[in-house]
Amino acid sequence: MKHNDLLKIAKTYGDPVYVYDSEKIISQYKRLTNAFKNVNQLRLNYAVKALSNINILKLMNSLGSGLDTVSIQEVKLGLLAGYKPESIIFTPNGVSLEEIEEAAALGVNINIDNLSILEQFGGKHPDIPVCIRINPHVMAGGNSNISVGHIDSKFGISIHQIPHLLRIVELTKMNINGIHMHTGSDILDIDVFLYASEILFETAKNFKNLEFIDFGSGFKVPYKTGDIETNIEELGKKLGSRFTAFCKEYGRDLTLAFEPGKFLVSEAGHFLAKVNVVKQTTSTVFASVDSGFNHLIRPMLYGASHEIVNISNTGGKERYYSVVGYICETDTFASNRRINEIAEGDILCFKNAGAYCFTMASNYNSRFRPAEVLWHEGRAILIRERETFDDLIRNQVDLKDLFVPKKEKVHQD
Ligand SMILES: *Cc1c(COP(=O)(O)O)cnc(C)c1O
Numbered sequence: 001m002k003h004n005d006l007l008k009i010a011k012t013y014g015d016p017v018y019v020y021d022s023e024k025i026i027s028q029y030k031r032l033t034n035a036f037k038n039v040n041q042l043r044l045n046y047a048v049k050a051l052s053n054i055n056i057l058k059l060m061n062s063l064g065s066g067l068d069t070v071s072i073q074e075v076k077l078g079l080l081a082g083y084k085p086e087s088i089i090f091t092p093n094g095v096s097l098e099e100i101e102e103a104a105a106l107g108v109n110i111n112i113d114n115l116s117i118l119e120q121f122g123g124k125h126p127d128i129p130v131c132i133r134i135n136p137h138v139m140a141g142g143n144s145n146i147s148v149g150h151i152d153s154k155f156g157i158s159i160h161q162i163p164h165l166l167r168i169v170e171l172t173k174m175n176i177n178g179i180h181m182h183t184g185s186d187i188l189d190i191d192v193f194l195y196a197s198e199i200l201f202e203t204a205k206n207f208k209n210l211e212f213i214d215f216g217s218g219f220k221v222p223y224k225t226g227d228i229e230t231n232i233e234e235l236g237k238k239l240g241s242r243f244t245a246f247c248k249e250y251g252r253d254l255t256l257a258f259e260p261g262k263f264l265v266s267e268a269g270h271f272l273a274k275v276n277v278v279k280q281t282t283s284t285v286f287a288s289v290d291s292g293f294n295h296l297i298r299p300m301l302y303g304a305s306h307e308i309v310n311i312s313n314t315g316g317k318e319r320y321y322s323v324v325g326y327i328c329e330t331d332t333f334a335s336n337r338r339i340n341e342i343a344e345g346d347i348l349c350f351k352n353a354g355a356y357c358f359t360m361a362s363n364y365n366s367r368f369r370p371a372e373v374l375w376h377e378g379r380a381i382l383i384r385e386r387e388t389f390d391d392l393i394r395n396q397v398d399l400k401d402l403f404v405p406k407k408e409k410v411h412q413d
Helices: 003-013 022-035 054-063 072-080 097-105 115-124 159-172 190-204 232-250 298-302 389-393
Strands: 017-021 042-047 066-069 088-090 109-112 130-135 176-180 212-214 255-258 269-280 285-289 308-310 318-324 332-340 347-350 371-376 379-384
Touching (some): 017 022, 022 042, 022 054, 022 371, 072 088, 072 097, 097 109, 097 115, 115 159, 130 159, 130 190, 190 212, 232 255, 308 332
Parallel strands (some): 017 371, 042 066, 042 255, 088 109, 109 130, 212 255
Antiparallel strands (some): 318 332
């Protein structure tokens, strides 16, 4: 997106504001489907939790995507956005049997990631097909917060528990229609991913009625220049041909499924915030924006490095800045970052703000969550209004008469 268009959006819709470029989402979707064009049946289920605005879900639907959901609320959002239940998969972790039953009643695909629920669900609903989430115990990526396939992870059914799993399936006579893994958020090494896939293929041989194998996600996108990104094209070639060979061995064409979130929406997002104060201290220059981890928590939560551009002064001399927020707590977006000279009132653009940014926003410090704008075919369209004071107090129950202000003492002489 052009900086001028972003500046105009900040002027029209106010700041801070999230802006999503539909063209980038579409091109990422096409890039992924293209990389796997050697596979007979490919299914992309967009991970709703990355960015859940209903218009983004509708855009994905128009591209032919399915949905990956992790809560009953995400399932309902998907249905509201017009998805058919069969193109939604429910992949929760640690939710109640009741929530899974509610999703099953809505007709969506169920993915179960623990033996306790598998046994209970299979005992009650042997007729409803179920996908199982396997933990292949493979480390993907370096950050243990976003690697969910390793031995200590709470996700998935351990491959060492396959015998117990098979016993449950046999006793309940349930039907397993899919095998799933989601090893982590960053696939840096394709060979590690292929290694995990082999474990999945091996597991798949135990089930006769599979319709799909779901390889989850973990596609890495670059956050700054020089960052490694997953080589999708190479992955497509290698995994695609291995998958086709497996289908031959299995005796039937299966669907290869993925659940990309970050890959589809991260780079499409821009977060715009205004600089309130430029503050020189004895050690650095702070640029404080009208935002904080209430709007964009990834730098503080994961140590994520979002590129920051001063779109009000792109030709300005580069200086070192610490970009911080206005929250009454440490909320550093970036330290010692070279940015074109910043003046108070300038608009800073945080890149890669499409995935896990707005969806993780909160009302901390009683601030409003920002507006969201879609940039589509050369025009800006508001897709979420900025919150107002009414939104902040909507669910608060005001006990009007319970507490009364302390009366001032009246002194009488
Ligand atoms: C979060 C999540 C995804 C998406 O991961 P990305 O790194 O955003 O692509 C996919 N599958 C499951 C089960 C998830 O929980």
